[in-house]
Amino acid sequence: MIVHRLFSLLGLCGLLSVAPVHAQARTLRAVASFTVLADVVAHVGGTHVTVTSLVPPDGDPHEFEPSPDDARQLRQADIVFMSGEGLESWFGRLAHAASYHGQPVIVSSAIQAYTPPGAQQAETDPHVWNSVPNVVIWTNTIRDALIAADPEDADSFRASASAYVTQLQALDQDIRSRISAIPADRRRVLTSHDAFGYYGRAYGVTFMAPQGLSTETEASAGNVATLIRQIHQTGITTYFMENATDPRLVQQVARATGAQPGGELYAEALSPPGGPAPDYITMMRHNTDLMVAAMRPR
Amino acid sequence: MSLLSDLWDPFASFGFMRRALVASITLGMGAGPVGVMLQLRRMSLIGDAMSHAILPGAAVGFLLAGGLSLTAMGLGGIVAGLGVALLAGLVSRRTHLAEDASFASFYLTSLALGVLIVSARGSNIDLLHVLFGTILAIDGPALYLMGGITTLSLCLLSIIWRPLVMECVDPGFMRMTGSRGGVYHMVFLFLVVINLVAGFEALGTLMSVGMMMVPAATARLWTRRLLPMMALSAGVGMAAGLTGLLVSYHFSLAAGPSIILTCSILYVVSLLASPTGLRAGRGASSWQGS
Amino acid sequence: MTDGTIRLDDAGVVMNGTPVWQHVTGCFTPGSMTAIAGANGAGKSTLLRAILGEVPLSCGTITRDGLHQRDFGYLPQARIIDRGFPISVTDMVLGGAWHQTGAFGAADRQIRQRAANALRRVNLDQQAGRMIDALSAGQFQRLMFARLLMSDARVIMLDEPFTALDAPTTQDLLELVGEWHRQGRTIIAVLHDIHQIRTCFPHVVLLSSGQAIWGETARILTPGTLQRAYDSTPGDWGNAPP
Numbered sequence: 001m002i003v004h005r006l007f008s009l010l011g012l013c014g015l016l017s018v019a020p021v022h023a024q025a026r027t028l029r030a031v032a033s034f035t036v037l038a039d040v041v042a043h044v045g046g047t048h049v050t051v052t053s054l055v056p057p058d059g060d061p062h063e064f065e066p067s068p069d070d071a072r073q074l075r076q077a078d079i080v081f082m083s084g085e086g087l088e089s090w091f092g093r094l095a096h097a098a099s100y101h102g103q104p105v106i107v108s109s110a111i112q113a114y115t116p117p118g119a120q121q122a123e124t125d126p127h128v129w130n131s132v133p134n135v136v137i138w139t140n141t142i143r144d145a146l147i148a149a150d151p152e153d154a155d156s157f158r159a160s161a162s163a164y165v166t167q168l169q170a171l172d173q174d175i176r177s178r179i180s181a182i183p184a185d186r187r188r189v190l191t192s193h194d195a196f197g198y199y200g201r202a203y204g205v206t207f208m209a210p211q212g213l214s215t216e217t218e219a220s221a222g223n224v225a226t227l228i229r230q231i232h233q234t235g236i237t238t239y240f241m242e243n244a245t246d247p248r249l250v251q252q253v254a255r256a257t258g259a260q261p262g263g264e265l266y267a268e269a270l271s272p273p274g275g276p277a278p279d280y281i282t283m284m285r286h287n288t289d290l291m292v293a294a295m296r297p298r
Numbered sequence: 299m300s301l302l303s304d305l306w307d308p309f310a311s312f313g314f315m316r317r318a319l320v321a322s323i324t325l326g327m328g329a330g331p332v333g334v335m336l337q338l339r340r341m342s343l344i345g346d347a348m349s350h351a352i353l354p355g356a357a358v359g360f361l362l363a364g365g366l367s368l369t370a371m372g373l374g375g376i377v378a379g380l381g382v383a384l385l386a387g388l389v390s391r392r393t394h395l396a397e398d399a400s401f402a403s404f405y406l407t408s409l410a411l412g413v414l415i416v417s418a419r420g421s422n423i424d425l426l427h428v429l430f431g432t433i434l435a436i437d438g439p440a441l442y443l444m445g446g447i448t449t450l451s452l453c454l455l456s457i458i459w460r461p462l463v464m465e466c467v468d469p470g471f472m473r474m475t476g477s478r479g480g481v482y483h484m485v486f487l488f489l490v491v492i493n494l495v496a497g498f499e500a501l502g503t504l505m506s507v508g509m510m511m512v513p514a515a516t517a518r519l520w521t522r523r524l525l526p527m528m529a530l531s532a533g534v535g536m537a538a539g540l541t542g543l544l545v546s547y548h549f550s551l552a553a554g555p556s557i558i559l560t561c562s563i564l565y566v567v568s569l570l571a572s573p574t575g576l577r578a579g580r581g582a583s584s585w586q587g588s
Numbered sequence: 589m590t591d592g593t594i595r596l597d598d599a600g601v602v603m604n605g606t607p608v609w610q611h612v613t614g615c616f617t618p619g620s621m622t623a624i625a626g627a628n629g630a631g632k633s634t635l636l637r638a639i640l641g642e643v644p645l646s647c648g649t650i651t652r653d654g655l656h657q658r659d660f661g662y663l664p665q666a667r668i669i670d671r672g673f674p675i676s677v678t679d680m681v682l683g684g685a686w687h688q689t690g691a692f693g694a695a696d697r698q699i700r701q702r703a704a705n706a707l708r709r710v711n712l713d714q715q716a717g718r719m720i721d722a723l724s725a726g727q728f729q730r731l732m733f734a735r736l737l738m739s740d741a742r743v744i745m746l747d748e749p750f751t752a753l754d755a756p757t758t759q760d761l762l763e764l765v766g767e768w769h770r771q772g773r774t775i776i777a778v779l780h781d782i783h784q785i786r787t788c789f790p791h792v793v794l795l796s797s798g799q800a801i802w803g804e805t806a807r808i809l810t811p812g813t814l815q816r817a818y819d820s821t822p823g824d825w826g827n828a829p830p
Contacts, residue, residue, distance in 0.1 A: 065417075219434050221543055222550035225312055248435035252314045255437075338673055464683045467673040467720075471662070471683070471735075522719055524674045 028150050031077040033088045034061040035270040036129050037107065037138070039280045041081055043164045044142045048153045054094075057272040064090050071098035079149045080104035081142065085113050087126035105145040107138045114197060127195040127268060131202035132172035132284065136165050171281050175288050179203045182295045189291050190231065190259065191240035192250050195267035205291065208236065219249055231257040238262040238294030262294040308547045314434055315543060321436045321444055321500050322539020322557060325509050328448035329493045330532030331455055333514030334524070336490060339466050342511055347405035348487075349494045349507040351382035353412030356428060356498065361419050368440050371428075372495050379491030382408055383484070412503075431502030433543075433553050440499055447496040451489050458485055463524070501554045509535055512561035519565075519572040534564055591654035592618035592742060592774065594639060599648035601634055608634050609795055612648070614802035618742075621765075621775040623785040623805070626795030627818045632778040633665065635795065636745050639776065661741030663732050663749055671721055671728065678716050680731055681706055684738030699738075706737040709764065725752045733761055744768055746777040750784070762788055782809060 028049045032038035038053035045051065054070050055061045061083075074080065075098050082088050084106035091104070111134050113124040128134040143161035147154045179187065188206045189196070196207045208230070231253070239250060239259045254261065265287050266277040277283035308315045336345045355378025359370035386400040416428055436444075455462075465472045465482045472482070490510075497506025513534035517527045542557030569575040593615055600610035608631035616622055616639075624632045637643040639650060640660060681703045707713045710730040715723065723731060729749065736744060746765070750758045766788065769775050779785050785792055785805060792808050794801040796817035801808050 219432060220550045220552050220556075221308065221315060221318070221434055221546035222548060224314060224434055225308065225547060228312065228314075248437060249432055252435050252437065256313050338670075460683065463673075463675060463679070466670060467675060467680070468664075468669045468683070471664070522674050522721075523676075527674065 026078075026150055026152070028146065029076060029078045030081065030146075031073055031079075032081040033083060033091065033104075034059070034064075034268070036268065036280055036283070037081055037083055039270060040135060040138055040164075041142055043279075044139055044157060044161045045146055046156060046160045048150060048156060049146065055269065057270050057275070059269050061087055061268050062089070064088075066090060066094040066097075070094060071100075074098045074100045077102075079145065081145070082106055083126065083128065084108040085111075085124050085126035085128065105141065107141045108134070110137050110141055114201065116197060125194075125197045128198055129280070130196055130267070130284075130287075131198035132168050132175065133202065134198060135280065136168050139165055139168065167281060171284055175203055175284065178288060178292050179205060182292065183297065186295050186297055188234060188236055189240065189294060190236045190238070190254075191265060191267075196265075199287075205295070208234070224249070224253060227253055228256045231259065240265045240290070240294070263290045265290060304548065305544060308544065314436075315547065317436045317438075317441060318433045318500075318543050318553065319540060320441055321433055322543065323536045324441070324444045324448045325493075325497050325500060325506075326513065326535025326537075326539055327532045328444075328451045328496060329506075329510040330513050330517075330535045331528035332451065332489050332493050333510035333512075334517060334528045334531045335455075335462070335466070335486065336510065337514045337518060338524075342515075344401050345490055345494075345510055346507050347401045348379050348383065348490055349498070349503050350412075351405040351408040352376070352379040352491065352494055352498065353428070353503050354378050354408050354415060355381075355412075356495075356503070357412040357415035360428065361415060368443060368499060372443060372499070375495040375498065376491055378408065379494065380484075380488060383487040383491070427502075428498075429502050429504050431498060431500050431506070431554055433500040433557070434546075436500060444496045444499065447492050451493055454485065454489055458482055462486055501558065505554055505558050508558040508561060509538075512558070512565050513538065516561070516565045516568045519568040519575050534561065538564060593651075593653045594655070594743070594774070595651045595653070596639075597649045597651070599638065599650055600646050601631065601638055601643055602646040603634070603643075607646070607798060609798050609800060610647070612793075612800040612802075614793065614800065616743075616774055616776060618774055619769070619772045620791055621769045621789050622777075622791040622793060623789035624776065624778045624793045624795065625780075625782065625785055625809070625817070630795035630817070631798075632795055633747050635793070635800075636662075636747055636776065636778055640745065655743065658739075659742040661736045661739045661744045663736055663744075663746045665747045665751075674719055674721075676716075677707065677712060677718055677720060677723070677731055678703060680720055681734050681738055684735035702738060703734075706734040707731075709737060710734045711760070726754060726757050729753055730757065730761065733764060737764075741773065743774040743776070746775070748778050748780065750779070750781070758784075782814065785809065 026048075028045065030041055030045060030049045030051045032041050032051055032053050034055040035053045035057050038051045041049065042051045052073055054066065054073070055064045071094060074094060080100075080102060082091060082104045085108050094100075095104075108126070108128050111128050113126075113128065115124050129138070139161050143157050146157045150157075184204075187204055188208060190208045192209065194207070194209045196205075199205065200207045236257070237259055238261070239254045240262050251261075253259075264276075266283045267287075270279065270283055271277040276286045309319055333345070336342055352375035355374035355376065356371040357374070358378075359367065359372070359374030362374075363370035382401070382404045386404050389400040389404075412428075461472065461482050462485075493510060494503075494506050497509050500506070501509060513531040514527075516534045517530035520530060521527050538560040539557050542560040543553060545551055545560065546553040546556040570577075595615040596612050599612045601608045612635070624635055626632050634643055638645060639652075640662060641650075641657075682699065684706075685699050685702065704713065704716070707716055710733050712727060712730050712734060715727060720728065720731065729752075733749070744765075750761065753761070762784065765775060765777070775789075777789070779789070786809060789805055791803065792805045794808050794813060794817055796813065801813060801817075
């Protein structure tokens with residue numbers, strides 16, 4: 001009799017302990033490699049996902065040096081998102097150091113990556129997110145991955161993803177119409193970072209990068225001179241500085257050509273909250289605003 | 299005719315080339331004479347150590363200014379360089395450690411500290427720029443600073459000329475005449491530091507000392523008299539600046555290293571060509587003639 | 589005491605934990621000519637440097653009435669000087685007048701004339717334009733004397749000034765020292781040659797067994813004291829202070 005009672009009591013306790021878990025539906029711990037991706041994941045995941053980004057705001061996703069704290073976050077993550085296409089070359093080392101054996105979700109795998117002509121060793125351009133349609137593909141990939149990890153919240157994920165895609169499509173339209181308002185021969189932008197290839201191809205803008213002013217190599221006088229000549233010939237009037245390159249070199253080039261600074265573009269990182277690019281959609285609008293202002297005839 | 303235009307055009311057509319040239323000339327004039335004194339006092343490696351010692355000062359300036367600010371980094375560099383010199387001198391006087399050993403410990407600490415500070419707030423790129431410099435990015439304010447430093451350096455050098463030379467040749471004598479040889483030692487180190495700070499904007503902390511030491515070593519191979527040695531050292535530095543910039547322009551090679559390597563080539567050529575270079579060794583051991 | 593007297597009172601110096609000499613008491617009166625003698629390692633140079641104030645005392649005092657640092661002329665042992673430095677003989681001599689020319693004095697005509705005279709006095713006028721590394725040891729030492737001439741010091745301290753010089757040069761320089769003495773300057777010289785001391789120096793400080801015997805040369809330098817000084821100095825080759 002007493003044994004029966006005890007068992008029932010235990011069973012009740014068991015049920016009661018399980019029930020709250022069911023009623024809650026898990027909150028996934030997601031880790032994204034960098035801020036732009038983290039933002040998209042947050043929009044798709046909503047309240048069911050807490051997202052952290054490994055590369056901080058204003059950080060460089062190419063040249064990231066992970067800390068032990070990042071290793072810990074990676075180990076504790078339920079799901080990991082990466083862009084791929086060679087962007088996060090540091091990830092392998094981090095995963096090894098953190099003893100992370102999971103499989104990260106490569107959100108760019110479904111995207112047709114572009115190989116710029118003349119690139120060394122056929123490197124693909126990894127900056128896929130600067131074209132909005134690619135981020136739509138990201139959204140769908142993320143949605144499917146989240147559903148696989150947390151099937152109970154599938155409906156919620158689908159709804160969030162769908163809403164976000166609508167916003168993205170509106171953004172895409174907006175950018176297209178604004179660029180097409182610029183005369184075709186003025187759609188040129190000079191910027192020191194080469195992250196806008198996809199933007200250029202999607203929206204019809206030519207990006208010129210100062211040659212020899214990349215972050216990897218030290219500048220040679222010959223390259224700087226070539227660039228100045230090139231700018232003179234193409235008549236660019238506005239340039240955009242990037243944190244990564246020595247701003248004084250960019251200024252030097254610009255001064256020689258009479259160009260003006262156009263503000264700061266956010267190519268591969270969001271700004272901190274409160275800055276001009278705290279989330280992806282705002283970032284794209286901000287970049288477009290600045291570029292359109294630069295391209296508009298004076 | 300086309301050779302002349304190859305030499306002339308880059309500077310005529312591009313402002314950044316002109317500024318880089320003026321920068322090299324200024325650096326050569328300031329660093330050359332100081333380098334000769336460093337060499338003669340057998341302090342060549344201390345010069346190298348100092349160039350690394352200024353890094354944390356520049357790094358702190360970088361931190362406080364929030365970017366690659368010339369004045370902040372320059373001031374910080376001067377403070378750090380003099381600090382290390384003072385510390386090393388103090389330690390060597392109070393303990394039995396030789397001055398160069400103390401320098402070695404302090405400058406390595408300095409270097410590590412500097413890298414730490416820049417990496418903490420900046421990216422690796424900023425660190426690269428501090429370490430390697432960009433002579434092609436010299437702008438007006440930077441030129442004024444470098445010109446000011448060179449002028450100050452040459453003036454100070456001419457003012458303390460006699461006691462400085464005496465202190466090098468015969469430090470005991472200077473102590474004796476009550477003239478506090480130690481003061482001149484510190485002023486000399488100050489000259490070294492400010493010239494290194496002038497150089498690091500253009501050539502970075504790793505290579506700015508090259509502009510100081512290699513032309514001096516070259517000059518030493520051609521003359522035995524002090525003033526001509528200093529003039530020649532300055533000349534070699536300036537010539538290397540001009541040539542290095544032209545090489546960087548026509549062959550698309552990095553500018554800073556081109557300049558320093560040109561200095562080195564001039565040195566090697568001098569070693570081979572000068573009668574007091576490698577050829578002297580052979581002559582001395584010859585048994586023929588007198 | 590009178591102005592210009594250097595007085596030691598129970599002075600002692602310890603180097604690297606070992607006492608060099610202790611309880612040294614005596615005085616150098618103005619215009620006196622005193623030699624410092626003793627075996628190698630007895631601390632003769634140390635005594636000179638202590639008088640100059642370069643070496644701190646472990647006990648006792650040294651007073652230098654009315655004397656400033658610039659009143660001292662010092663000829664160190666040759667090895668401390670960088671002979672390879674590219675300056676000329678003339679520049680080296682001019683260095684002796686540096687506290688008269690001041691920091692950035694271009695030496696004026698009068699000083700240059702004095703420098704030329706000094707070089708002539710030591711027979712180096714032919715070498716005036718040469719680099720100092722072209723001089724022989726003897727010539728270089730004469731140059732050092734010429735520099736001392738420039739400094740016009742009241743107290744002249746010489747540390748083994750005649751080492752490696754030939755007899756005629758030594759004789760000539762000894763005469764110069766004699767001239768200084770006649771001009772009323774105080775001379776203190778570390779010397780090895782007992783004959784020189786006996787001939788030219790009326791007073792002597794003999795360092796022996798860590799003590800100093802101070803007084804008139806004739807009285808001090810007896811065979812007995814000399815034997816004790818030169819046979820019984822503690823310390824072997826290894827830890828002799830310079």
